[in-house]
Amino acid sequence: xAGVTQTPKFQVLKTGQSMTLQCAQDMNHEYMSWYRQDxxxxxxxxxxxxxxxxxxxxxVPNGYNVxxxxxxxxxxxxxxxxxxxxxxxxxxxxxDRTSGNTIYFGEGSWLTVV
Amino acid sequence: xxRVTQPEKLLSVxxxxxxxxxxxxxxxxxxxxxxxxxxxxxxxxxxxxxxxxESIKGFTADLxxxxxxxxxxxxxxxxxxxxxxxxxxxxxxNQFYFGTGTSLTVIP
Numbered sequence: 472x473a474g475v476t477q478t479p480k481f482q483v484l485k486t487g488q489s490m491t492l493q494c495a496q497d498m499n500h501e502y503m504s505w506y507r508q509d510x511x512x513x514x515x516x517x518x519x520x521x522x523x524x525x526x527x528x529x530x531v532p533n534g535y536n537v538x539x540x541x542x543x544x545x546x547x548x549x550x551x552x553x554x555x556x557x558x559x560x561x562x563x564x565x566x567d568r569t570s571g572n573t574i575y576f577g578e579g580s581w582l583t584v585v
Numbered sequence: 586x587x588r589v590t591q592p593e594k595l596l597s598v599x600x601x602x603x604x605x606x607x608x609x610x611x612x613x614x615x616x617x618x619x620x621x622x623x624x625x626x627x628x629x630x631x632x633x634x635x636x637x638x639e640s641i642k643g644f645t646a647d648l649x650x651x652x653x654x655x656x657x658x659x660x661x662x663x664x665x666x667x668x669x670x671x672x673x674x675x676x677x678x679n680q681f682y683f684g685t686g687t688s689l690t691v692i693p
Contacts, residue, residue: 574675
C-alpha cells in the first residue's frame with residue numbers, strides 16, 4: 472500500500488547544482504503534480520501532468536522541468552539550483568474526478584540550496 | 586486569480602473552545618471542496634470533503650454556495666488538532682487549487 476512515494480526526503484544542494492526529485496505512484500492515477508510549500512505561501516503548483524506524455528506548467532514553473540514517460544513516474548528536475556528553491560516539495564496524484572476520489576500526497580522532500 | 590482564500594494564517598484557541606477556520610472560494614462552475622490537514626512534518630492528508638457531508642475527528646464543513654464559503658468547524662478543540670489546515674477546490678478539469686493554509690494552535 473505504497474501510494475505516492477518521493478525520494479529523497481532530505482537534500483542539500485550547492486547553488487548551480489542540478490538534481491532530480493523522484494516521484495512514483497502505484498494507484499494508476501492519470502493526474503500527477505508537484506507543489507512547493509513555503510511559509511505564508513501555502514502550496515503552489517509547479518508542474519502537472521494529466522497522463523503519460525503530457526505535462527504542463529503550474530503557477531511557479533521557472534527553474535524546474537518535468538517529464539512523464541510512464542503513468543507511474545513523474546520526476547521533477549532542478550536544472551541549476553538557486554537559494555530561492557529552498558523549500559519543501561510535495562508530489563501528488565489523483566484519479567479522474569469522476570472516480571470520486573481525491574488527491575494523494577507524498578511525504579515531502581526537504582530541499583536546501585546553499 | 587486566487588480561487589481559494591484562507592484569510593487567517595495563524596489561529597490560536599484554547600482547548601475545549603470552538604474553532605472555525607475560514608475558507609472562501611471563487612469558481613463559477615461546480616467545484617468540489619476539501620479540507621486537508623498536515624500534522625507536523627507529515628504529508629497532507631484529506632480531512633473531509635463537502636460531498637461526503639461527514640464529520641471527521643469532530644470537524645464539519647458546510648458548503649455555502651451563496652456565500653461561496655466552506656468553513657471548517659469544531660465545537661470543542663483538542664490539543665491534537667494543532668496542525669496546518671488547507672482548504673482546496675477541484676475544478677471540473679480535475680485541477681486542484683489550495684489556499685495558503687491556516688496554522689491552528691490549540692492551547693492547553
